[in-house]
Amino acid sequence: MALKLFNTLTRSVQEFAPLDPTGKTVGMYCCGPTVYDFAHIGNWRTFVFADLVRRSLEFSGYSVRHVMNITDVEDKIIKGVRENKTTLREFTAKFETAFLDDLKALNCQTPHVIPRATEYIAEIISLIEKLVARGIAYKAADGSVYFSITKYQGCGCNYGQLLKLNFDEMRAGERVSSDEYEKESVADFALWKARVPGDGDVFWPSPFGEGRPGWHIECSAMSMKVLGESFDLHLGGEDLKFPHHEDEIAQSEGATGKPFVKYWMHGAFLLVEGKKMSKSLGNYFTLRDLLAKGFAAREVRYLLLTAYYRETFNFTLDGLAGAKSALARIDECVSKLREVGRDALPRVQADQHVSPTSLVEQFSAAISEDLNISAAWGAVFEWVRETNTKLANNSLSATAAAANLAAWEKVDSVLGIGVKTETEVPPEILALAEARTAAKQAKDFKKSDAIRDELKAKGWVIEDTPKGIKLKKL
Ligand code: AMP
Numbered sequence: 284m285a286l287k288l289f290n291t292l293t294r295s296v297q298e299f300a301p302l303d304p305t306g307k308t309v310g311m312y313c314c315g316p317t318v319y320d321f322a323h324i325g326n327w328r329t330f331v332f333a334d335l336v337r338r339s340l341e342f343s344g345y346s347v348r349h350v351m352n353i354t355d356v357e358d359k360i361i362k363g364v365r366e367n368k369t370t371l372r373e374f375t376a377k378f379e380t381a382f383l384d385d386l387k388a389l390n391c392q393t394p395h396v397i398p399r400a401t402e403y404i405a406e407i408i409s410l411i412e413k414l415v416a417r418g419i420a421y422k423a424a425d426g427s428v429y430f431s432i433t434k435y436q437g438c439g440c441n442y443g444q445l446l447k448l449n450f451d452e453m454r455a456g457e458r459v460s461s462d463e464y465e466k467e468s469v470a471d472f473a474l475w476k477a478r479v480p481g482d483g484d485v486f487w488p489s490p491f492g493e494g495r496p497g498w499h500i501e502c503s504a505m506s507m508k509v510l511g512e513s514f515d516l517h518l519g520g521e522d523l524k525f526p527h528h529e530d531e532i533a534q535s536e537g538a539t540g541k542p543f544v545k546y547w548m549h550g551a552f553l554l555v556e557g558k559k560m561s562k563s564l565g566n567y568f569t570l571r572d573l574l575a576k577g578f579a580a581r582e583v584r585y586l587l588l589t590a591y592y593r594e595t596f597n598f599t600l601d602g603l604a605g606a607k608s609a610l611a612r613i614d615e616c617v618s619k620l621r622e623v624g625r626d627a628l629p630r631v632q633a634d635q636h637v638s639p640t641s642l643v644e645q646f647s648a649a650i651s652e653d654l655n656i657s658a659a660w661g662a663v664f665e666w667v668r669e670t671n672t673k674l675a676n677n678s679l680s681a682t683a684a685a686a687n688l689a690a691w692e693k694v695d696s697v698l699g700i701g702v703k704t705e706t707e708v709p710p711e712i713l714a715l716a717e718a719r720t721a722a723k724q725a726k727d728f729k730k731s732d733a734i735r736d737e738l739k740a741k742g743w744v745i746e747d748t749p750k751g752i753k754l755k756k757l
């Protein structure tokens with residue numbers, strides 16, 4: 284089934300067709316974290332969305348080369364280095380490690396290449412040199428090098444590809460030096476920022492003088508170095524459309540004269556309890572905050588994946604509690620399928636002739652429609668309901684159970700929520716369970732019931748199955 288995705292560049296849902304003439308490989312670049320703090324749950328919405336895109340492409344048969352940079356030098360980082368009286372590397376390393384740990388905890392596939400901006404300074408400088416040589420960039424009186432929007436337009440290039448900009452509001456000759464600015468201030472932006480005392484030790488030599496790169500040029504240089512001057516897919520949160528991505532297009536196309544990226548995808552923002560996240564409102568959560576509250580990373584991933592990526596999502600702690608019970612339903616079903624179908628699974632997986640189950644078909648149809656995740660979850664929960672009924676009637680053969688299990692694993696290769704691993708049973712609980720079995724065998728039902736109640740009080744339920752007892756954590 285052809286994968287259709289919404290392309291911000293064309294403002295339409297398009298059938299995905301990579302640049303690769305063989306139609307097999309896809310180059311995908313996702314703007315990575317700015318490592319000046321721990322990533323918050325809003326950031327994670329975007330990274331989980333990027334992971335969904337990668338997994339959906341792989342599910343559709345593409346071989347994806349996934350690149351996600353680490354922004355380890357920009358304005359907020361310099362401020363952090365200064366305030367903490369530390370070095371750039373020491374300051375960013377802590378947040379970079381935390382980010383990569385959280386990325387794993389959320390079961391996001393590790394990108395194939397994770398370039399750090401500070402390791403691409405030579406590429407950044409040579410890209411700026413190209414722009415200067417083409418007359419599109421210039422050195423200003425403050426010693427910094429700026430991108431000239433007027434000169435770029437003069438070369439027949441289009442500034443404002445991802446969103447409509449009102450150039451009548453532009454004031455000629457105006458320029459911005461900070462990395463972040465609003466679209467009301469469309470202006471020449473900094474490519475190379477001349478060293479100032481506040482930068483401390485953070486500067487590099489360059490043909491334009493000592494200084495450091497602007498944030499936007501970093502992504503142009505890294506993405507083109509790793510994926511080539513034109514590549515398939517570029518992603519980020521919706522706030523990056525302007526100025527970051529617009530500037531990336533301008534710098535890249537201005538330097539190469541070639542189309543930079545074929546498909547642009549943007550994830551909508553996450554709100555918390557209906558509001559913008561902010562530390563002062565107390566609704567600012569990192570993944571670590573949520574884990575400390577007793578939630579599991581897969582519950583967070585599940586919740587973030589319940590919303591369609593182009594719609595704002597309202598994150599609530601109640602929603603996260605709901606995620607726990609939704610996942611428990613899936614876990615229970617899959618664990619029963621394992622019991623019934625485990626032995627037949629290798630045979631079913633090896634059999635090329637097993638036709639895809641309706642779960643895979645429906646899921647795949649949903650994902651193909653611009654990642655219609657509500658329909659995808661709809662297919663999953665309908666399957667859980669039907670499968671539970673069949674399991675309850677004992678009407679699933681081992682082969683059918685294995686086929687369902689294989690279908691779930693296929694679907695989960697996109698969702699990536701996995702299945703809860705069996706909780707380890709503490710020896711004390713095991714001993715109680717064995718004592719209960721012994722009491723039952725001795726027909727001392729009063730004692731066996733009392734032990735069952737004791738187990739319950741300790742948070743465990745005991746179930747008698749044809750294959751013996753089963754202990755489950757409440
Ligand atoms: P940053 O580390 O600030 O560069 O942001 C990393 C990614 O998180 C970017 O793609 C942002 O667009 C995205 N992002 C930031 N805040 C939110 C939010 N509240 N909801 C969704 N994505 C966000």
Ligand code: ZN
Pocket residue numbers: 313314315502527
């Ligand atoms: Zn970027």
